[in-house]
């Protein structure tokens with residue numbers, strides 16, 4: 001017997017996940033001084049997306065980012081980068097994963113003062129013994145608009161230029177995921193906007209996956225998605241966030257539970 005029902009449409013392919021967190025818990029201290037920095041956090045960070053992690057001070061943002069970036073370990077739960085669960089990797093494999101699959105941008109730039117901008121950008125590849133792909137290097141340098149500053153040392157660059165060097169350094173090895181911890185925290189609003197546009201372009205034009213911790217609703221407005229933490233838990237989320245929506249959630253999270 002033939003069915004008159006239309007053939008079922010194939011289900012859309014699930015978006016690839018760059019990093020996956022499952023039931024991640026991390027505590028500091030003990031007894032009365034125990035702090036639950038992460039309390040059963042589960043989260044998927046989708047490939048090719050720009051995600052912001054926000055929340056009040058002490059809500060666990062940096063701890064989450066450090067655990068995801070293999071800079072720290074949780075007490076229990078799992079963190080996957082691509083197909084690999086970090087808890088199952090030995091130190092040498094973790095070092096390789098950090099070097100080959102993860103890019104970092106810190107609030108304080110973390111450039112090597114004795115190296116030029118170009119040497120700083122190429123340092124992760126040099127350490128890995130990899131040759132730079134000249135075409136890709138040129139694309140990254142074009143994107144960060146540093147072509148005329150490559151021979152300068154960090155102290156000869158503005159804060160915004162130094163942070164653009166740090167973004168280029170994070171992008172040049174084409175990592176699976178870039179983690180940025182308050183990348184605009186030390187910058188004036190114009191330089192901050194340049195860095196945010198650069199991260200946005202790396203997602204739109206290069207397909208980069210970027211995860212950024214920020215306190216700034218304007219910065220969050222550049223992202224595809226915001227994940228809000230409160231007391232070590234995922235408490236809210238927004239897609240295609242506007243500054244106003246972010247402010248509204250932040251105001252709600254800042255209020256004590258008992259507020260009228």
Ligand SMILES: Nc1ncnc2c1ncn2[C@@H]1O[C@H](COP(=O)(O)OP(=O)(O)OP(=O)(O)O)[C@@H](O)[C@H]1O
Nearest residue numbers: 028029035037055056057058059060061062063064
């Ligand atoms: N090394 C540590 N020892 C003890 N407690 C810690 C340590 N690191 C973080 N904590 C605590 O864990 C909790 C989460 O800290 P975390 O730095 O992840 O928060 P955050 O959301 O990034 O805060 P902020 O926005 O202020 O940077 C806080 O209560 C903090 O005091």
